[in-house]
Amino acid sequence: MKHARNLLLAAGLAFGLLPAAPAPLQAQDTTEIAFMEVIHSLFYSPLYVAIGNGYFAEEGISFDLLAGQGSDKVTAALLSGSVDIALAGPETTIYVGNGQSPEKIHIFAGLTATDGSFLVGRETPGEAFDWATLKGKKILGWREGSAPAIFLRKALENAGLDPDKDVDIITNVAIPARGGAFMSGVADYGTFFEPDVTKLEETGKLHALTNVGQAVGQIDYTVFIARESYIADHPEIVSGFTRAIAKAQAWLDTATPAEAATALAPYFPGVSPEELASSVERHRAAGVWKSSPAVSPEAIDRLQDLLIANGLLPNDNRLPYAAVVDPTFFTKDQQ
Structure with a gap:
């Protein structure tokens, strides 16, 4: 011990x-x-x-x-x-x-x-988010093979998107640097956990749009x-x-x-x-x-x-x- x-x-x-x-x-x-x-x-x-x-x-x-x-x-x-x-x-x-x-x-x-991560974007959230609108966008994701990476891919697939062709998922940003990288414009969207979601929303320019887990299931x-x-x-x-x-x-x-x-x-x-x-x-x-x-x-x-x-x-x-x-x-x- x-x-x-x-x-x-x-x-x-x-x-x-x-x-x-x-x-x-x-x-x-x-x-x-x-x-x-x-x-x-x-x-x-x-x-x-x-x-x-x-x-x-x-x-x-x-x-x-x-x-x-x-x-x-x-x-x-x-x-x-x-x-x-x-x-x-x-x-x-x-x-x-x-x-x-x-x-x-x-x-x-x-x-x-x-999955408890939330998709964060730069637009004001509406009543319901359509994952299909991510086609052609850059998404700040997580290390390949990790749980958040797997669940993000599944959420995209459930929306009819091919994670390898329809979006560009960035997977090589270290965890401590993700928030700063996203705020600097490295991607259009990103998935984040709390309390990072709240901190990003405090900028007034970034918003939590939907939960990844809800799009995938239990x-x-x-x-x-x-x-x-x-x-x-x-x-x-x-x-x-x-x-x-x-x-x-x-x-x-x-x-x-x-x-x-x-x-x-x-x-x-x-x-x-x-x-x-x-x-x-x-x-x-x-x-x-x-x-x-x-x-x-x-x-x-x-x-x-x-x-x-x-x-x-x-x-x-x-x-x-x-x-x-x-x-x-x-x-x-x-x-």
């Missing part, structure tokens, strides 16, 4: 260790784990609620928030042993499952039900993953982690936007309470948060359908549910 934490602290300059939020009272016997999230976003609000409301503390678990800036980087940190538990796209488990690494990773809990988008060996060696930690997330999902399901904003404020110091409340309403309207940590076989099948359709997974390499997900913790502990 100490070795993993030291590696995480050393990685702070590379990944960006986030400002520490006020910590809730800790349980007497607390285990500190090494944790990494793919990016720091309001899209992952249930995670921050679980920390701020003390649900992890109740389970005797503590950790720092460290953003890896991409599922590929998170997966590398997880496989190297410098991270114990990570929040990343579910496609990572399938890529690793089909790769050469002797160590495999499993999903043990889900956080988000579909497919688990962000999940908690760990090495098979870590899950086998520390089932009590994985179980407690899952319970904490389940409590947060249930709380956020019924909390008012103002209550949610108060809980989230310490983790987003540059965002006003009004902006936080608005973001909560935006995410709820899009239906992007899961109400429980369960990940279904159907969701994994649909995900692999997407990967195959995008040429990222040969049909012969489709993995069974048991090779991707360990349902032990969200089926046993959530009863």
